[in-house]
Amino acid sequence: MKLYIDYSTLTLWRLCPQKFIFNSKLNIQGGATDALNFGTLIHLGTELFGVASQNPSFELPTKEAAYQEIEALAVAKQVPDVRLVTNPLLKVLNQVAEEASQYALSNLDSDEKRSLKHALTLIAEYTFHYHPDALPYRGFEHKFEIFLGKTAAGHEVFYRGTIDGLLVDGVLERKTSYDLTAFLGLLTPNYQAVGYVWAAREITGNNKISKVIFDGISTKGFGKSKGSAYSNQDRWTIYNAPETLFLRAQTVVTDSQIEDWKTQTIKDADRLLEDWKAEKVTRNAPSACNAYNTNCAYKAICMSGSKSVEQTLINGMPKQKDIWDGFEVVED
Numbered sequence: 163m164k165l166y167i168d169y170s171t172l173t174l175w176r177l178c179p180q181k182f183i184f185n186s187k188l189n190i191q192g193g194a195t196d197a198l199n200f201g202t203l204i205h206l207g208t209e210l211f212g213v214a215s216q217n218p219s220f221e222l223p224t225k226e227a228a229y230q231e232i233e234a235l236a237v238a239k240q241v242p243d244v245r246l247v248t249n250p251l252l253k254v255l256n257q258v259a260e261e262a263s264q265y266a267l268s269n270l271d272s273d274e275k276r277s278l279k280h281a282l283t284l285i286a287e288y289t290f291h292y293h294p295d296a297l298p299y300r301g302f303e304h305k306f307e308i309f310l311g312k313t314a315a316g317h318e319v320f321y322r323g324t325i326d327g328l329l330v331d332g333v334l335e336r337k338t339s340y341d342l343t344a345f346l347g348l349l350t351p352n353y354q355a356v357g358y359v360w361a362a363r364e365i366t367g368n369n370k371i372s373k374v375i376f377d378g379i380s381t382k383g384f385g386k387s388k389g390s391a392y393s394n395q396d397r398w399t400i401y402n403a404p405e406t407l408f409l410r411a412q413t414v415v416t417d418s419q420i421e422d423w424k425t426q427t428i429k430d431a432d433r434l435l436e437d438w439k440a441e442k443v444t445r446n447a448p449s450a451c452n453a454y455n456t457n458c459a460y461k462a463i464c465m466s467g468s469k470s471v472e473q474t475l476i477n478g479m480p481k482q483k484d485i486w487d488g489f490e491v492v493e494d
């Protein structure tokens with residue numbers, strides 16, 4: 163058997179094997195929330211900006227021009243014609259608005275937390291904050307699939323992922339997070355960082371690579387909550403102190419961390435495959451059900467208390483349409 167695995171799927175399985183089965187085997191939609199889509203837009207915008215800014219002729223517009231474009235895009239509520247835009251940053255904002263038109267959040271009022279306007283404002287402020295970026299980039303959004311090793315049971319394991327920024331001497335990984343202080347606490351040790359440094363070494367052939375820069379982008383403290391009547395624009399961080407929403411933290415991955423990570427990942431691969439084939443798997447309730455301050459999207463199924471109700475709920479839940487291809491099992 164061949165197992166193609168990525169960091170997200172491993173993390174999901176480690177959190178709760180049942181959640182992994184619902185998500186990656188039964189393919190049940192795990193809740194495409196506004197918060198998730200908001201994060202996707204920020205990721206897309208910062209990536210497009212990174213690529214565009216490598217062009218020597220890249221020039222930022224004035225802040226005034228950027229904010230005028232954001233207002234226009236937020237009000238228009240229609241798919242923009244990206245071809246008509248020439249300034250690189252304004253083009254990025256239009257591309258993000260184009261992507262957002264598929265998401266429910268594009269219909270949110272512009273003063274709500276996860277609105278298109280706030281996504282575009284955060285992206286624009288990020289570009290003004292980090293341009294010109296002195297980091298030595300080799301590329302952006304570098305997709306990889308690399309043979310990791312064979313498990314004790316004889317399965318071949320391939321590790322997949324996308325490195326946000328491949329640097330000459332390391333990797334850059336972007337994270338959107340509500341709270342940048344909490345985000346700092348998650349960085350050392352960090353399995354994702356170790357796996358990406360290993361991948362960067364394999365991709366480049368440079369075994370000296372060890373640096374990881376976590377590019378933290380905070381969504382804290384701006385906009386009103388969905389449905390809330392109250393908003394006070396003067397107090398929104400994005401308008402009064404945008405620089406506090408960005409933080410880059412550096413960490414270093416050692417050779418022994420990489421060896422431990424490889425051993426653990428290959429060992430987990432066998433256990434994950436056993437769960438994949440099993441009729442019944444572990445449910446890590448209640449500890450996993452509210453992980454990361456979010457209610458698990460499958461809670462109603464797990465709480466139903468009867469096999470038949472459970473099956474009815476499973477049948478009634480929407481299937482995922484846009485499936486990330488990080489995980490795959492191929493029978494020999």
Ligand code: SF4
Nearest residue numbers: 178181451458461464
């Ligand atoms: S509700 Fe809890 S037990 Fe059920 S899948 Fe989600 S995390 Fe696992």
